[in-house]
Amino acid sequence: MxxxxxxxxxxxxxxxxxxxxxxxxxxxxxxxxxxxxxxxxxxxxxxxxxxxxxxxxxxxxxxxxxxxxxxxxxxxxxxxxxxxVSPEHHHHLVCTKCNSVQEIVMGNHLKRQEDRIYKKARFKVLAHSLEFYGLCRNCR
Amino acid sequence: MxxxxxxxxxxxxxxxxxxxxxxxxxxxxxxxxxxxxxxxxxxxxxxxxxxxxxxxxxxxxxxxxxxxxxxxxxxxxxxxxxxxVSPEHHHHLVCTKCNSVQEIVMGNHLKRQEDRIYKKARFKVLAHSLEFYGLCRNCR
DNA sequence: TATTTATTGCAACAATGTTGCAATAGACAA
DNA sequence: TTGTCTATTGCAACATTGTTGCAATAAATA
Missing domain, CATH: 1.10.10.10 (Winged helix-like DNA-binding domain superfamily/Winged helix DNA-binding domain)
Structure with missing residues (x-):
């Protein structure tokens, strides 16, 4: 794609x-x-x-x-x-000052959490949404 | 609170x-x-x-x-x-079948990611939103 | 070029959220 | 308890987002 x-x-x-x-x-x-x-x-x-x-x-x-x-x-x-839809799973860095949005790629840290959630809560994670809010390089 | x-x-x-x-x-x-x-x-x-x-x-x-x-x-x-607002920072497990919502507490895994984001992208994270979607214990 | 039907536009509607303004009702003092 | 001040409320009117039914239009193929 x-x-x-x-x-x-x-x-x-x-x-x-x-x-x-x-x-x-x-x-x-x-x-x-x-x-x-x-x-x-x-x-x-x-x-x-x-x-x-x-x-x-x-x-x-x-x-x-x-x-x-x-x-x-x-x-x-x-x-x-x-x-x-891009081939690489990514998340977003949303600047709350200038409203710019960047993408960020994050390894499989969440995958491990999702395994833990399954073991602990018996909840089978199929998808997640993760966005970070803060100040971008220019707005800091 | x-x-x-x-x-x-x-x-x-x-x-x-x-x-x-x-x-x-x-x-x-x-x-x-x-x-x-x-x-x-x-x-x-x-x-x-x-x-x-x-x-x-x-x-x-x-x-x-x-x-x-x-x-x-x-x-x-x-x-x-x-x-x-609860004292313990938590995320949500949203069941896409029955629409139930549970809370989940996740240690400081994201904090480490946020430090990495700052070093890598010079983006200062001030908040994040993370929700997991999937099937709860009953709907699996 | 003709035919089929996926796609489009229009009208009408529903849900969510916002603003200005006059009326109401908490909180406090007398 | 009563009166005063003003935070809060309700109402009307509006804006935005999103959806549905139906008739008209325009891609794709023969």
């Missing part, structure tokens, strides 16, 4: 259509390495000359989520953000 | 009033050890005979957040939940 053309191909092979809006949305999410909200995506679409209804954007996000092309992230500002 | 009466006292010492709704909301959040949404809190209020406007509930939640009496948690169902 590194190349945008692989994504396009996969969608077609699954019997779906490569519409202008779909291609543009994937392109926007692919190009922009930070987190984007539904309304931000919609704004970028219209900036690039493609006006899409709110409904369409949400439905397309649902489609891309289902296809595991993007994933949803909720951070402390109460909004829902989306990002392209 | 273990005793509800300490909370009441602190509020009065700060020059604020102990209204029926305020006391009831703190009582509800204090009694219920799981996460509650704004509308759930409002429902519980009216069940206990206190009808409060939506606005009032949100304003009171804002007040309690400011006073650091409660904190906000956002989990993957897109809702915002609240819980009493």
């Amino acid at each position: 590194l190349d945008i053309d692989n994504i396009f191909e996969k969608i077609k092979l699954d019997g779906h259509r490569l519409t202008k809006i779909r291609k543009a949305m994937i392109g926007i999410l692919f190009a922009d390495k930070c987190l984007l909200s539904a309304s931000e995506i919609r704004t970028r679409l219209s900036v690039s000359g493609l006006s899409a209804d709110r409904t369409t954007v949400y439905r397309e996000l649902g489609f891309l989520l289902e296809k595991n092309i993007i994933k949803e992230i909720r951070i402390a500002d109460r909004k829902t953000y989306y990002e392209i | 273990l005793d509800i009466d300490n909370i009441f006292e602190k509020i009065k010492l700060d020059g604020h009033r102990l209204t029926k709704i305020r006391k009831a909301m703190i009582g509800i959040l204090f009694a219920d050890k799981c996460l509650l949404s704004a509308s759930e809190i409002r429902t519980r209020l009216s069940v206990s005979g206190l009808s409060a406007d939506r606005t009032t509930v949100y304003r009171e939640l804002g007040f309690l957040l400011e006073k650091n009496i409660i904190k906000e948690i956002r989990i993957a169902d897109r809702k915002t939940y609240y819980e009493i």
